[in-house]
Amino acid sequence: MLKTLASSTTTLITSPLLHCTCSCSSASSSSSSSSATSLSKPFLNRFTKSTKHFHTLRPLKTLSKPFSTTMNLLNKLGFGSPRAQQSTADASIAQGPDDDVPAPGQQFAQFGAGCFWGVELAFQRASGVTKTEVGYTQGFLHNPTYEDVCSGTSNHSEVVRVQYDPKECSFDTLLDVFWTRHDPTTLNRQGNDVGTQYRSGIYFYTPEQENAAKESLERQQKVLNRKIVTEILPAKKFYPAEEYHQQYLEKGGRFGFKQSANKGCNDPIRCYG
Numbered sequence: 001m002l003k004t005l006a007s008s009t010t011t012l013i014t015s016p017l018l019h020c021t022c023s024c025s026s027a028s029s030s031s032s033s034s035s036a037t038s039l040s041k042p043f044l045n046r047f048t049k050s051t052k053h054f055h056t057l058r059p060l061k062t063l064s065k066p067f068s069t070t071m072n073l074l075n076k077l078g079f080g081s082p083r084a085q086q087s088t089a090d091a092s093i094a095q096g097p098d099d100d101v102p103a104p105g106q107q108f109a110q111f112g113a114g115c116f117w118g119v120e121l122a123f124q125r126a127s128g129v130t131k132t133e134v135g136y137t138q139g140f141l142h143n144p145t146y147e148d149v150c151s152g153t154s155n156h157s158e159v160v161r162v163q164y165d166p167k168e169c170s171f172d173t174l175l176d177v178f179w180t181r182h183d184p185t186t187l188n189r190q191g192n193d194v195g196t197q198y199r200s201g202i203y204f205y206t207p208e209q210e211n212a213a214k215e216s217l218e219r220q221q222k223v224l225n226r227k228i229v230t231e232i233l234p235a236k237k238f239y240p241a242e243e244y245h246q247q248y249l250e251k252g253g254r255f256g257f258k259q260s261a262n263k264g265c266n267d268p269i270r271c272y273g
Contacts, residue, residue, distance in 0.1 A: 090142030110203035112157040113182035114190025118271035124261040128169020135240040185226040200230040
């Protein structure tokens with residue numbers, strides 16, 4: 001049985017197939033789209049009126065998003081990240097508050113809404129946002145790597161830490177971006193990205209942010225027919241992700257096609273490039 005599972009997970013990591021793994025609104029008209037969509041079905045949130053522009057295709061690679069699903073399976077069989085299993089030693093550090101300081105006159109906010117690449121680009125485009133950074137938080141392991149997070153044992157969430165000017169951008173505006181970028185009703189999952197690192201979360205720095213987040217969630221719940229599973233928790237220590245993850249889509253993503261991060265840009269976001 002173990003040999004069979006190992007064989008199947010190896011295929012998952014190295015398969016050259018293209019398939020849809022996100023819920024972004026992207027225009028994809030390549031000839032591979034019709035065959036790829038049979039492998040996975042996108043989800044809809046309330047802001048999407050059709051599935052016409054709903055698929056983004058990408059090839060698998062080592063440490064790509066399917067890697068995280070594979071690692072979650074391997075961890076259950078006892079083959080998870082050794083570092084993640086030893087996380088209790090540094091848990092007090094990882095579970096401590098975010099001790100970074102925003103620029104003068106700026107504020108921080110953290111959001112988890114699935115794969116952080118597309119989420120970051122959405123916040124980059126928001127007026128009043130002066131800096132974005134993707135990373136890991138809410139876990140028990142100090143200085144986690146992407147492999148640690150994908151093991152499914154460190155409890156980290158993929159998040160975007162947003163620095164914004166409250167005089168130009170309200171926290172409510174950031175919440176609007178957050179809700180429109182993902183499905184907040186799927187537990188530990190966005191599209192085909194499955195794992196605790198993809199959970200929906202708002203991580204607040206002030207009581208005002210906490211109250212605004214809770215009020216916003218209540219408003220969203222009234223217009224959705226499924227229960228929202230977004231967690232609202234105090235912001236904890238933020239660990240920046242590896243450099244290649246930072247502004248990933250703006251720099252070209254997987255296929256080298258740069259996507260605009262200009263303020264107010266409404267171009268569809270291709271979540272994997």
